[in-house]
Amino acid sequence: MTGTASAHAGTAARGRIDKRQAILDAAFAVFAREGYAQAGVDVIAAEAGVAKATVYNHFGDKETLLRAAFLARTERAVAANLDALEALADTGGDLRELLEGVAVRLLDCYCDGDSWALRRLLLAEQHQFPDLLDISQTNGADRVMRTLADRLARLALAGRLAMTDPELAAEQFSALLTAPIAKRTRQGTRALTPDEVRTAAREAVDTFLRAFTPASA
Numbered sequence: 001m002t003g004t005a006s007a008h009a010g011t012a013a014r015g016r017i018d019k020r021q022a023i024l025d026a027a028f029a030v031f032a033r034e035g036y037a038q039a040g041v042d043v044i045a046a047e048a049g050v051a052k053a054t055v056y057n058h059f060g061d062k063e064t065l066l067r068a069a070f071l072a073r074t075e076r077a078v079a080a081n082l083d084a085l086e087a088l089a090d091t092g093g094d095l096r097e098l099l100e101g102v103a104v105r106l107l108d109c110y111c112d113g114d115s116w117a118l119r120r121l122l123l124a125e126q127h128q129f130p131d132l133l134d135i136s137q138t139n140g141a142d143r144v145m146r147t148l149a150d151r152l153a154r155l156a157l158a159g160r161l162a163m164t165d166p167e168l169a170a171e172q173f174s175a176l177l178t179a180p181i182a183k184r185t186r187q188g189t190r191a192l193t194p195d196e197v198r199t200a201a202r203e204a205v206d207t208f209l210r211a212f213t214p215a216s217a
Contacts, residue, residue: 020058022048027055027069032117036066036125066125070132073118074140080109081144088151091158096205103177103201110178111197116188145170162214169212176204 026048030039041062045052059065084105087098109115118136126133145167152173153166163169180200185192192200 019048019050019054023050023055023058023065024069024072027065028073028114028117028121031066031069031125032121036062036128041065063129066129067131067135070118070121071135071139073114074135077109077112077115077118078140078143080112081106082147084109085144085147085151088148088155091155091160095155095160096209099205099208100198100201103205104197106174106177107181107192107197107201110181111185111188111192113188120188145174148173159214161212163212172211173204173208176207177201 023044027039027044030044030047033039034043039062041055042052044065045055048055055065059068084102087102087105090098122132122136149166149170152161152163152169155161156163156166161169177200180203181192182188184190184196184200
């Protein structure tokens with residue numbers, strides 16, 4: 001293959017990837033906005049800026065597109081959460097400050113518009129597509145919880161926290177963060193101010209540290 005042909009092939013591949021991503025983004029927006037039953041492939045194609053036939057060429061049918069769009073957006077949300085947890089890899093420094101910083105970032109992820117849209121779409125469609133729950137759990141929440149549990153276990157090994165079950169501690173930390181948010185945001189219809197997010201993070205960390213601070217600390 002000549003250099004020119006190789007460049008053309010690379011451009012074509014890039015274009016195909018870009019179109020696929022545009023379709024996934026548009027599909028998620030339309031499914032979240034209108035629901036699966038009312039979402040039209042023609043509307044998705046128009047919002048993606050592609051022909052309707054292109055959508056079918058990439059995904060075959062509407063059900064496959066729903067699952068692909070849901071998975072893609074779940075993986076994007078997971079990546080943001082995992083990035084937020086990276087700070088916990090450092091077991092030194094002020095523990096409260098460290099946990100509150102991570103808590104704020106996790107709450108920002110949880111309160112993101114796409115995250116609310118994911119939860120609403122799952123709630124609306126899981127009766128018809130129960131495998132969406134598997135996607136959400138296996139590709140989403142479970143990965144985040146495993147990483148959080150690993151980070152908390154490292155803090156325990158460093159003597160910063162006292163716990164025997166890091167997975168349970170991770171679940172409890174997450175619950176302390178997210179449980180009050182549905183009410184405070186009115187199910188995601190009201191945005192929290194930065195001060196409100198910091199307050200929620202501080203309250204969660206306060207309770208968590210009361211439970212898991214070593215007796216000798």
